[in-house]
Amino acid sequence: MGGLAIGIAVLTVFIILSRFIKIDYFYLYIIPFVTYLLIGFIDDYLIVVQKKNDGLSVKTKLTLQIIGASIYYFVYLHYELPTNIVAFNINIDLKWGYGLLILLMFVATSNAVNLSDGIDGLASGLAIVSYVAIAIISYSLLNQSVFLFTLIMIASVMGFLCFNANPARVFMGNTGSMLLGAVLANLMILLKLEILLIVLALVFAVETLSVILQVIYFKRTKGKRLFLMSPIHHHFELKGYSEWQVDIMFWLMAIVAAIITLMIAL
Secondary structure (H helix, E strand, C coil): CCHHHHHHHHHHHHHHHHCCCCCCCHHHHHHHHHHHHHHHHHHHHHHHCCCCCCCCCHHHHHHHHHHHHHHHHHHHHHCCCCCEEEECCEEEECCCHHHHHHHHHHHHHHHHHHHHCCCCCHHHHHHHHHHHHHHHHHHHCCCHHHHHHHHHHHHHHHHHHHHHCCCCCCCCHHHHHHHHHHHHHHHHHHCCCCCCHHHHCHHHHHHHHHHHHHHHHHHHCCCCCCCCCCCHHHHHHHCCCCHHHHHHHHHHHHHHHHHHHHHHHC
16 A cells, blocks of 8 residues: 555645645646545555455446546536547547546546556656656646646655565555556646557556557467566566666667657647
8 A cells, every 4th residue: 555655645746746836637637636536545445455356346446437537527617627539639628528538537547557556666657757758748738736746746645665676575556557547647747648548658558558468369269378477567577688688678668659649748
């Protein structure tokens, strides 16, 4: 449950900061942050304290995520923010469908980061790279609120990484991984760069895809495996790479994805 350290640090600093600096759409930062922090915490609590290996059921977890996304969408509309997306220079107004996109982004990204949290420092390092790219974009777009919140996230996760890097002394658990994913999705929504999330979160997407492909291949070949183990970072571990080597390789891939994102966005 080490993700609590990140959550408490970010919330404390951000709330205090909002007393002195105007933060646009304040509750749009708080709602997904608290929602996914709590979902991850309850999941961890059931696994660690109650000894229920499966934690929250998929149905319960999805229900909580739908409730959180619905509240977020209601507040989003209250702020009278646009429901359009821009894809390949085409402006598309999704109207009520934007609420479904919000849910998809939160669910997909939070679970993708959760899958990536399999070896020391991997998920936190990948998150830092993504947040740095968002900080650069928000600074360039003069979006002070996103910029300040992202700086707080970067500082908090970097502090956490000092204790989470191999050999880890603290583990973020679902509390931290689901929180980091939800924040990543939210910041891209606030910057109106929803489609670019696919590029920025490329490594997280590859991790998720490796699990999906493994399951499909296993079922169709009646027991054979496409990878030695999934998510794919475990495949490289079983190939003989150390955790540090896997971390650096995946972090470099994330940096490339971040650079491509910056080239498109700016």
